[in-house]
Amino acid sequence: MTQPILQITELSKVYPDGTVALNNVELDFKKGEFVSIIGPSGAGKSTLIRCINRLVEPSGGKIIFKEKDIVKARGKELRMIRRQIGMIFQGHNLVKRSETIRNVLHGNLGYMNSIKGGLGLFTKESIEDAIGILERVGLRDQAFKRADELSGGQQQRVGIARAMAQNPSIIMADEPIASLDPKSSEDVMRYLKKVCNEDGITALVNLHQVDFAKEFSDRIIGVRKGHIVFDGKPSDLNDRMAHHIYN
Numbered sequence: 328m329t330q331p332i333l334q335i336t337e338l339s340k341v342y343p344d345g346t347v348a349l350n351n352v353e354l355d356f357k358k359g360e361f362v363s364i365i366g367p368s369g370a371g372k373s374t375l376i377r378c379i380n381r382l383v384e385p386s387g388g389k390i391i392f393k394e395k396d397i398v399k400a401r402g403k404e405l406r407m408i409r410r411q412i413g414m415i416f417q418g419h420n421l422v423k424r425s426e427t428i429r430n431v432l433h434g435n436l437g438y439m440n441s442i443k444g445g446l447g448l449f450t451k452e453s454i455e456d457a458i459g460i461l462e463r464v465g466l467r468d469q470a471f472k473r474a475d476e477l478s479g480g481q482q483q484r485v486g487i488a489r490a491m492a493q494n495p496s497i498i499m500a501d502e503p504i505a506s507l508d509p510k511s512s513e514d515v516m517r518y519l520k521k522v523c524n525e526d527g528i529t530a531l532v533n534l535h536q537v538d539f540a541k542e543f544s545d546r547i548i549g550v551r552k553g554h555i556v557f558d559g560k561p562s563d564l565n566d567r568m569a570h571h572i573y574n
């Protein structure tokens with residue numbers, strides 16, 4: 328059996344006010360799998376993915392990524408790990424007044440020295456790479472438009488392109504389609520799945536929409552009150568199980 332790319336053991340998170348958001352979570356993720364994380368509001372989905380890149384400090388447990396424990400990583404080591412984990416947020420987090428291509432190039436900043444990055448002195452090679460990535464999410468013709476001129480769905484595809492520019496091993500998306508209409512949601516999920524499949528990237532996607540989780544995922548994880556209560560194929564998520572997760 329191949330080694331998991333990410334191995335989570337006994338992960339817990341208790342917020343300072345005593346809220347137990349994650350309780351002894353055990354999960355393994357394989358290279359290239361596309362995983363949706365579902366569950367009711369407050370179940371712990373965001374906390375889970377935020378612990379993985381340490382936007383939230385875990386209270387205990389281990390998260391082994393490429394033989395290193397993310398929970399213990401500090402300073403440069405943590406930055407190196409974060410480089411390999413692309414993030415996509417609900418609100419896109421784009422620089423709205425900047426061109427689409429600049430937003431994608433920002434994904435690459437982790438690889439540049441800070442003075443160059445700050446001045447926007449990107450190499451010809453990185454600009455060509457960024458255009459290539461935009462092509463892959465169907466936005467080649469939008470490269471030099473301002474990000475705020477794009478539709479919500481297109482902006483989220485720029486979010487995907489920016490994550491791809493990091494050349495990540497894992498992409499994590501926190502409710503990437505929560506504010507989009509059904510057609511744009513479908514497009515965002517389709518492009519995200521396509522680029523992850525093409526590059527063998529593991530995707531962890533927090534979703535509120537069970538139908539999208541079933542349509543696009545290789546595997547669905549159901550979270551409830553900080554516990555994993557379902558972990559299986561979309562075809563195994565029947566109505567009874569969905570009810571168990573959400574009620």
Ligand SMILES: Nc1ncnc2c1ncn2[C@@H]1O[C@H](COP(=O)(O)OP(=O)(O)OP(=O)(O)O)[C@@H](O)[C@H]1O
Pocket residue numbers: 342343344346347348366367368369370371372373374375
């Ligand atoms: N900074 C915080 N301080 C205290 N409690 C928090 C904090 N962030 C989250 N929580 C609590 O932790 C629990 C899990 O929250 P989390 O945001 O991870 O859930 P979620 O499943 O992502 O919910 P949603 O789908 O609404 O985003 C909830 O009870 C929430 O109120």
